[in-house]
Amino acid sequence: MTTESPWLDTLMALIVFTNLRLLGSSRLGACIRTVALQGVFLGLLPLIAHSNDLDWRIVLLAFAGMALKAGVFPWLFFRALRGAKVRREMEPYVGYSLSLLAGIASFAVALWVGSALELPNRAISPLLVPVALSTMLVGLFVIVSRRKALTQALGYLAFENGIYAFGIGIAHEAPFLVEAGILLDVFVAVFVMGIAIFHIRREFDSIDTAALSSLRD
Amino acid sequence: MSAAGLAPPLLGLALAPLLLGIVSRTKALFAGRRGAPLLQPYHDLARLLKKGAVYSPTTTWAFRATPVVTLAAGIAVLFVLPFGSLPALLAFDGDFLLFAALLAAARFFTIVGAFDTASSFPALGASREATFSALAEPALLLSVAVLTYLTGSLSLSTMLGAITGLEWRQAGPALVLVAAALFVVLLAECSRIPIDDPGTHLELTMIHEVMVLDHGGPDLAFVLYGSALKLWALAALVAGLLVPVRTGQVALDGLAFLGGMIGLAIVLGVVESTMARLRLHRVPQLLVGASAFAVLALLLALR
DSSP states (O other): OOSSOHHHHHHHHHHHHHHHHHHHOOBHHHHHHHHHHHHHHHHHHHHHHTTTSOOHHHHHHHHHHHHIIIIIHHHHHHHHHHHTTOOBOOSOSSOHHHHHHHHHHHHHHHHHHHHHOOOSSOOSSTTHHHHHHHHHHHHHHHHHHOOBHHHHHHHHHHHHHHHHHHHHHHOTTOOHHHHHHHHHHHHHHHHHHHHHHHHHHHHHSOOBGGGGGGOOO | OOTGGGHHHHHHHHHHHHHHHHHHHHHHHHTTOOOSOTTHHHHHHHHHHHSOOOOOTTOOHHHHHHHHHHHHHHHHHHTTOOBTTBOOTTOOTTHHHHHHHHHHHHHHHHHHHHHHTTOHHHHHHHHHHHHHHHHHHHHHHHHHHHHHHHHTOSSHHHHHHTOOHHHHHHHHHHHHHHHHHHHHHHHHHTTOTTTOOTTOSSOTTOOHHHHTTTOOTHHHHHHHHHHHHHHHHHHHHHHHHHOOOOOSOHHHHHHHHHHHHHHHHHHHHHHHHHOOOOOGGGHHHHHHHHHHHHHHHHHHHHO
16 A cells, blocks of 8 residues: 555545535536535545555445445436526525635645544545545535535535545445445435425425525414 | 856747737637638737827826836746746746736736726726736745745746656646646736637726727837737746656757647637636636635645
8 A cells, every 4th residue: 555646645636626616616516516526536535545455345335435426416416406496506605715715724724633633543645634624624614604405415415525535544444334334324315305405495496595594383 | 147048038039929829820720710820929019010109198107108117027027937947047046026026017007007098998907907916916926835845946947947757746736736726827817718808809898908908009019019928928837837848958848848838828729719708706716716726735735
């Protein structure tokens, strides 16, 4: 296992790039594709990191993850998007330029935390912990700073991507069942969100979550 | 200081309008036309130089100084730029600050000259130029800061000279981000298409062209030549970064660098042909994104 692999570093930089694109893009379609791309990069991560000692378990999980994150989820989200008549995230709580700066700040914080964090296992790359942490922070930031239910679901997915990256990089001996279980959990969560978005839209003609706060019983 | 040291500025002076010719030829090919000859910008400059100048009675010396200062700054910038592995004539520690300052001086005078016409139209462009260039400058300086950190050098010549294939293997992601940031700065500073449209004079969204609307004859030639030199200077930064051919043979490195410049001009033409101009309120976002790239590269390099 080589820790100084340039491909691994490139992949890390690409994951950070997808984070920034998620923060800076106003088109929902572009956001969905960005998160799907992030899923592909994450799927490639274990394949490149363990390219010397690949076994069927790693390959299977990586491809299952990629199929789910780059195939099924985008399809579900695009289906929800077709129903809802929105193409753009208008008027987010935090503007796009400021979001980009927040993304950079989150990466800086993650680098600092990552250097201070004592880990039992050595990560596959010195960049892995910062990238995973900043992906989680960006996911959380998207959840709180956007109004549309769909974008918030994408934020949740980015958050989960961060956890997944963390898991791959630190504990590559995690049992197959646990990892498969996490994938299944995420699948169910996204499925439920897709349905919820669909129903919110049918009820209120909009997937703007700010409209939900005006509900009275 | 030797005769060879004079080559980078002289080649820059001679070849800068050619870049514009290549860009417009690429755009023409994309549009399905044959396009103007590659040397058309030289003919344009020669034609303009033969004309007389007309000055509005409301303008002052500031308006007349604008073309001279723009051209002087454009020429001066060439003296701190390396050409391939050939170091610049005036390479000293911190010359990238002079580089940025000369570009800023040219911009300042263009803006002052635009306001001096007392016409609201150039003033509109001037205010936009001031906003966007203020956002582009951090991206430029942060990118150079990354290069400084990676190569441990404070001079553009040694900095770009130290970017080799080995450097790319060691710090590839950071260098890609820096190149992307510098490319966006190039697009913004040289008023190319996603930011500004150099081909139009009569739209409300234009920036650079509207500021020089009142210049004519030799003055316009000076302004056009100055902006061609500015394009050459910024493209030289990007090409020096992207073409890490440092064999030690001056001629070979110079040819590789020249090839990089021509390739970059073609890329510019392709970008201009395939992209639409951004809406004005999206432009700051792109420039902040470029700065974000540069900061990210800095963080990657610092870790």
